Amino acid sequence: MRTVQFTLRHYLAAHGLSAYRLAQAARGRVSERTVYALARGETSRVDLGTLGAVMSTLEELTGEPVSPADLLTAVTVPGPDREARAWLDGDASRLGEFEPYDWGGSDPYTLGEPVRVGPDGELVIGGE
Template sequence: MLRFSLDQYLRDHGLTAYRLVKETEGKVARGSIFAMARGDSVKRIDLENLNHVMAALSALTGERVSPADLFTGEPDPVSLRQSAADVAYTDDEETNDVLDDHPDILERLKAHRERREQL
């Protein structure tokens, strides 16, 4: 799971949320900085605020800060919706309808091919 980890970045660099609030004063709301610094409560990030935070952190640390520095973990794997035939849906709605209406269609087609090959 991907996590915004400003709190960890601040700890690793000996900074506080309060110091970041002072550095971003007039650009990012105080409450937003403290919410971001809590980390686990962040569900959405405003890109403009993220840009200001990264610029402020770069100024405070003397290092270039990228978005990757402020996130930990991995995104959840992509899970494609499955049809009733237990295969991923296609881009074709008619095919999707057949897969849903006839969940055994793929096994039936396989059996049909095998019978044809035996002839």
């Protein structure tokens, strides 16, 4: 799967700028909080008006043209592995029809060892 990441931090570093300098220069156009979130890569979406304001401010600071390609990059994110895919594809829609398992007064978190599915589909118990 492909996703897009905001790479403002890299742009700022390459041009010897700080997020603080950008936030001060963008005051009145972009909030300080937004500039810092963008620089830290903590945003999952950005308004096009905000992107345009950041680009304009960077052009003022660097004297160079700035395009969206300077601030965004596409990356490939690995999908779920085979075990996760099996869980995601499973049908748990009828689980509410069953009573919860009766552990008989025992604490299930203190019993036995963890079990997982290995790469070949075999059950792996504990640290085997």
